[in-house]
Amino acid sequence: MSNDARTAGRNDLTPPADVTAWLLGFDPALRWQVLGDLAGASAAEVAAERARVEHEGPGADLLALEDADGLWAGGACFPADYTRGEQGQPWIATMHTLQTLQILGLDPASAAARRAVSLIAEHGRWEHAGQRYFDGEVEPCINGRTIDAGAYFGIDVSPVVERVLGERLSDGGWNCEAENGSVRSSFDTTINVLDGLLEFERATGGSAAVREARNRGEEYLLERGLFRRKSTGEVADPGYLDFAFPYYWHYDLLRALDYFRRSGARPDPRMSEAVEIVRSKRQPDGRWLMDKVHPGRVHFALDGGAGEPSRWNTLRALRVLDWWDAGRT
8 A cells, every 4th residue: 555545544733644754754854853853863863853953955055156245136125137037035044044944954154154154244224225234224124034034043123123122003913005104914924033033032031021022913913813803703815824935924824823832822712713724735645736836036945836836834733733722622
């Protein structure tokens, strides 16, 4: 009997042995997270595998593409050659590459990480008005990601944190369009700020103001079941039900649920529908697909194409469901 046939009838959430092997057979960036989040490996084994991210696989490949001044593609948010005439947003500039390295788990204490952030702090400037990279710029979605990467890589981003705390809207979240008159928060902007505030708390201990802002931002999402309009109950954006990796600035249910898992939150009943959507996407062979790929230039593909089995979506879905079911018992 084939492995697929053996696993097709399983309804439990324990990853079948062949799916675990499939995940472990990839690169170190995925493998150390599978070992820690799904396989119950020792801390020493996880750390040893994580240390390989700097030297092998996509982490090493991205680091090899870094410019001499520490930037990627010559720009902060956009590559130096960007002319706005191409399909989608290019994902090869510094902000997106740093986020990807963080998700892959590059050790912030590694020589490559220390070198990169030092050079970015010296040379990086935002396209908006030439602001220094780790000072952030004006959009909270960008500043949330600046906080996220800065805190992770050991940069003092407290001034940017203070800025986003002052930009919270009355409904508890954030919106990059607030400067253009919007008074309602955005799922996309809010998740970027929440990711940043969570990483800042982990790195520094945070403050009462940061915790209160993050909790209120979480409530903004939970009051909407993570994907519905509060006013009508309609799905706010059908794209939120499709899972992509990397996700960059985009929101989706899997990203939101993985945020709550990382935050140490207890499962909330208001997440139930979102969790069941994740569960329903599990294929008969125990894997999840790549629902979509956000269009735009990339350094190289990190996972399968749209409609293909996705190792990263499978890992993230399995650990979300494991967290959910463990917290509900």
